[in-house]
Amino acid sequence: MNRRASKQVRLWDRELMRLAAVRALVMLRPDFMWKNPVMFVVEIGTVLSLLMTVQKALDATSTPATLGYLIALDAWLIATILFANFAEALAEARGKAQADALRKTKQATTAFRRQSSGKFEPILSTELTLGDVVAVEAGQMIPADGEILEGVASVDESAITGESAPVIREAGGDRSGVTGGTRVLSDRIVIRVTVKPGESFLDQMIALVEGAKRKRTPNELALSIVLAAFTLIFLIVTATLWPLARYAENSTGIVGLGTDIPTLVALLVCLIPTTIGALLAAIGIAGMDRALRANIIAKSGKAVEVAGDVDTLLLDKTGTITMGNRRATRFLPAGAWSAVDVARLAAWASAADETPEGKSIVELWKQYRDSGDRGLSELGSSNGHDAITGMPAPETFRVVPFSAHTRMSGIDRLAGEPIRKGATDAMLAYVQRLGGTVPAGVREQIDAVASEGATPLVVAEGNRIAGIVVLEDILKPGIRERFERLRKMGLRTVMVTGDNPLTAQSIAQQAGVDDFIAEATPEAKLAYIRREQASGKLVAMMGDGTNDAPALAQADVGVAMNSGTQAAKEAGNMVDLDSDPTKLIEVVEVGKQLLMTRGALTTFSIANDMAKYFAIVPALFAGTLPGLKRLDFMQLTSPTSAILSAVIFNAIIIPCLIPIALKGVRYRPVGADALLRRNLLIWGLGGVITPFVGIKAIDWLLAALGLA
Numbered sequence: 065m066n067r068r069a070s071k072q073v074r075l076w077d078r079e080l081m082r083l084a085a086v087r088a089l090v091m092l093r094p095d096f097m098w099k100n101p102v103m104f105v106v107e108i109g110t111v112l113s114l115l116m117t118v119q120k121a122l123d124a125t126s127t128p129a130t131l132g133y134l135i136a137l138d139a140w141l142i143a144t145i146l147f148a149n150f151a152e153a154l155a156e157a158r159g160k161a162q163a164d165a166l167r168k169t170k171q172a173t174t175a176f177r178r179q180s181s182g183k184f185e186p187i188l189s190t191e192l193t194l195g196d197v198v199a200v201e202a203g204q205m206i207p208a209d210g211e212i213l214e215g216v217a218s219v220d221e222s223a224i225t226g227e228s229a230p231v232i233r234e235a236g237g238d239r240s241g242v243t244g245g246t247r248v249l250s251d252r253i254v255i256r257v258t259v260k261p262g263e264s265f266l267d268q269m270i271a272l273v274e275g276a277k278r279k280r281t282p283n284e285l286a287l288s289i290v291l292a293a294f295t296l297i298f299l300i301v302t303a304t305l306w307p308l309a310r311y312a313e314n315s316t317g318i319v320g321l322g323t324d325i326p327t328l329v330a331l332l333v334c335l336i337p338t339t340i341g342a343l344l345a346a347i348g349i350a351g352m353d354r355a356l357r358a359n360i361i362a363k364s365g366k367a368v369e370v371a372g373d374v375d376t377l378l379l380d381k382t383g384t385i386t387m388g389n390r391r392a393t394r395f396l397p398a399g400a401w402s403a404v405d406v407a408r409l410a411a412w413a414s415a416a417d418e419t420p421e422g423k424s425i426v427e428l429w430k431q432y433r434d435s436g437d438r439g440l441s442e443l444g445s446s447n448g449h450d451a452i453t454g455m456p457a458p459e460t461f462r463v464v465p466f467s468a469h470t471r472m473s474g475i476d477r478l479a480g481e482p483i484r485k486g487a488t489d490a491m492l493a494y495v496q497r498l499g500g501t502v503p504a505g506v507r508e509q510i511d512a513v514a515s516e517g518a519t520p521l522v523v524a525e526g527n528r529i530a531g532i533v534v535l536e537d538i539l540k541p542g543i544r545e546r547f548e549r550l551r552k553m554g555l556r557t558v559m560v561t562g563d564n565p566l567t568a569q570s571i572a573q574q575a576g577v578d579d580f581i582a583e584a585t586p587e588a589k590l591a592y593i594r595r596e597q598a599s600g601k602l603v604a605m606m607g608d609g610t611n612d613a614p615a616l617a618q619a620d621v622g623v624a625m626n627s628g629t630q631a632a633k634e635a636g637n638m639v640d641l642d643s644d645p646t647k648l649i650e651v652v653e654v655g656k657q658l659l660m661t662r663g664a665l666t667t668f669s670i671a672n673d674m675a676k677y678f679a680i681v682p683a684l685f686a687g688t689l690p691g692l693k694r695l696d697f698m699q700l701t702s703p704t705s706a707i708l709s710a711v712i713f714n715a716i717i718i719p720c721l722i723p724i725a726l727k728g729v730r731y732r733p734v735g736a737d738a739l740l741r742r743n744l745l746i747w748g749l750g751g752v753i754t755p756f757v758g759i760k761a762i763d764w765l766l767a768a769l770g771l772a
C-alpha cells in the first residue's frame with residue numbers, strides 16, 4: 065500500500081513524549097481523573113497517603129512505619145497515576161500527529177466562488193462554507209471537500225492517498241466526490257462545497273482522537289463499569305483487612321503493617337485493575353489512529369470497534385474482487401446475424417456510454433474496423449448491406465444511459481429501432497416485453513460464456529436479439545488469499561453483483577468467497593443486509609454510489625469510498641481515502657486488533673492483580689498472623705519491602721505495556737475460540753507469573769541496595 069512517509073509516527077518520538085509528559089501532569093486535575101474510576105481511586109488514595117506522610121513528618125509517633133518508607137510509597141503511587149496519564153496522552157499525541165499530517169493538505173488557497181451574478185470571484189478558501197459553488201481549473205488546488213456539479217477532470221490525490229497516478233472525477237456518476245487539498249491536473253470543474261468550515265470528515269476524526277471531545281464507545285464504557293465494580297470489591301476487601309490487622313495486633317502485641325493507611329492504600333492500588341485502567345483509553349485511541357494510518361476516516365470510535373465483531377462482509381464483484389476494467393473481447397452472433405452486425409450494434413449502443421464496459425466495446429469495434437478485411441473476415445463475413453463504417457450522428461439519437469436498476473444501456477434512434485445492450489436477464493425480459501423471441505441457441509451461448517466467468521451482454525435491435533458481447537474481467541491478484549484470511553478470522557464473505565448467476569458463480573468459485581448474490585439491484589443489497597441483521601449478524605459493506613447509500617446506512621459498518629458521492633459518504637460510518645474496495649479487510653483487522661488488545665490487557669491486568677494478592681497479603685501479616693506463614697512462599701525480605709516491591713511493580717508494568725497498547729497485539733487470523741484459548745494462555749498465565757517474578761526481583765534489588 066502507498067502510505068505517505070510523513071504519516072509514519074515513531075512509537076517513541078521524542079517530541080511526542082515530551083508533549084505527553086507535560087499533558088500527563090495537567091491530567092492530574094480531578095475533573096480529568098474522575099472519568100477513569102480506577103485511577104481516580106488511586107489518586108484519592110495517594111492524597112490520603114500524602115497527608116499521613118505529612119503527619120508522620122510532624123509527629124514521629126503517629127505511625128510505626130518509617131518516614132522513608134512512606135515517602136517512597138507516595139512517590140511510586142504518584143508515578144502510577146502519571147504513567148497512566150502518560151499512556152493516554154501519548155496515544156492522543158500520536159493520533160493528533162497522524163491527523164495533523166493529513167490536515168496539512170488543507171492549506172489555505174485561493175478559491176473562485178460563484179457570485180449571485182454568476183461570475184466567479186476569488187476569495188480565501190478558509191471563507192468557503194456549505195453550499196458555495198467554486199470553479200477549479202487545471203493546476204489549481206481544490207479548496208474544500210465537495211461534489212462536482214459540472215465537468216470532468218483528472219485529479220492528483222496523492223496528497224491524501226499517497227497514490228501518484230491521477231484519478232478521474234466527474235459530475236453525475238459515482239466518482240463525483242472531491243477532497244480539499246487535492247489538485248486538478250487537467251480541465252475545469254465546478255464544485256459544490258459539501259462541508260461547513262471545520263466540519264469535514266477529517267475534522268470529525270481529529271476530534272475523536274483528541275481528549276476533550278472524545279466519547280467512550282459502548283464497549284469501553286461497559287468495561288469501565290466492570291473495572292469500577294472490581295475496584296469497589298477490593299475497596300471492601302481492603303477495608304475489612306483493617307479490623308483483622310487490628311485484632312491480630314491486639315492479641316499478639318506485635319505492631320504489624322496492615323493498620324496504617326498508606327499501607328492499606330498501597331495494598332488497594334495493587335489489587336485493583338490499575339494496569340487496564342491505565343491503558344484502556346490509550347488502546348481505544350490507538351485503534352482510531354491505526355484506522356487513520358490505513359487512510360480510513362472513521363466517524364466514530366464505535367464504528368472501528370464494531371468492525372472487529374463483523375460476521376458478514378458484502379463485497380462488490382466488479383472492481384473489488386475483479387480488476388474492474390471489464391473489457392469486450394469477442395462478438396458472438398445469434399441466428400442469422402453476423403459478428404459484424406453485433407459489433408456495429410454494440411458499438412452504436414455504446415455511442416455515449418462512458419462506463420469502462422461501453423468504452424471497451426467501442427474500442428474493440430474500432431480495432432476490427434481499422435484492421436480492415438482481415439479483422440472483418442475474422443469476425444465473420446458481413447451481410448453486405450451493413451458494413452462497419454462509423455458512429456451514428458449525435459443528433460440522430462437519444463442516449464439511454466446505463467443504470468444499476470435497468471442494467472441496460474443504448475440509444476433510441478429518431479429513425480430506426482432502438483438499440484440496447486445489457487445484462488442477460490434484463491435484456492431477455494426487455495425483448496420479450498416488446499414481443500420478440502429468444503432465438504434458439506442463444507441461452508446456451510450465454511451460459512457457455514458465463515460459465516467461464518466472463519460477462520455476456522446481450523445486444524438487440526428493436527425486439528430482435530443480434531448476439532452477445534463477451535466482457536472479460538480478471539481476478540485481482542492475491543484476492544483468494546485475502547478471502548482465505550477472512551475465513552480464518554471467522555467471517556463470511558458474500559459477493560454481490562448485478563451480473564448473471566453463472567458468471568457470479570464462476571467468479572465466486574475462483575475467488576473463494578462463501579456466497580454470492582447475482583442479478584442484484586441496490587434494493588436487493590439492502591434487503592440482504594436486513595435479513596442478515598435479523599438473524600443477529602453484524603454486516604459490513606463498502607460502496608460508492610448514491611445507489612449504495614441506503615445499504616451503507618443500514619450496514620453496521622458502512623465504508624464509503626472517498627471518490628464516491630456525497631450521499632454515500634454521509635450514509636456510511638467510515639470513509640476510505642484510498643477508495644480501495646478491498647480496504648474492508650483492513651477495516652475488520654483494525655477493529656479485531658483493537659478488541660483483542662483490549663481483551664488481552666484486561667486478562668493480563670486481572671490475572672496480575674490476583675497474583676499480587678498472594679504475594680503481598682502473607683508477607684503483610686506474617687508477623688501478626690503466623691497461620692499465614694504457610695502461604696508465604698515468596699519469602700520477601702521484609703513486610704515493607706514486600707509492599708514497596710508490589711507497588712513499584714504495579715507502577716512500572718504500565719509503561720512496559722504502553723507499546724502493546726499503542727501498537728496492538730499481533731493479530732493472527734484464527735477462529736474466535738482458538739483466539740480466546742491463546743489469549744487466556746499467554747495473557748492469563750503470563751499475568752499470573754509475571755508479578756511473582758517481578759516482585760521477587762524488585763525485592764531482591766531493594767535488599768541489595770540496602771533499602772529493604
Ligand SMILES: Nc1ncnc2c1ncn2[C@@H]1O[C@H](COP(=O)(O)OP(=O)(O)OP(=O)(O)O)[C@@H](O)[C@H]1O
Pocket residue numbers: 379380381382383417419421422466467468471472473485486487488519520521560561562563564
Ligand atoms: N455499460 C453497460 N451497459 C449495459 N449493461 C451493462 C453495462 N455495464 C454493466 N452492464 C450489465 O449490467 C450488469 C449490472 O451492472 P452493475 O454495475 O450493477 O453490477 P456489476 O458491475 O456486474 O457488479 P458490481 O455490483 O460488482 O459492480 C452487469 O453485470 C452487466 O451485465
Ligand SMILES: [K+]
Pocket residue numbers: 333334335336337338339673714
Ligand atoms: K493493580
Ligand SMILES: [Mg+2]
Pocket residue numbers: 382
Ligand atoms: Mg458495476
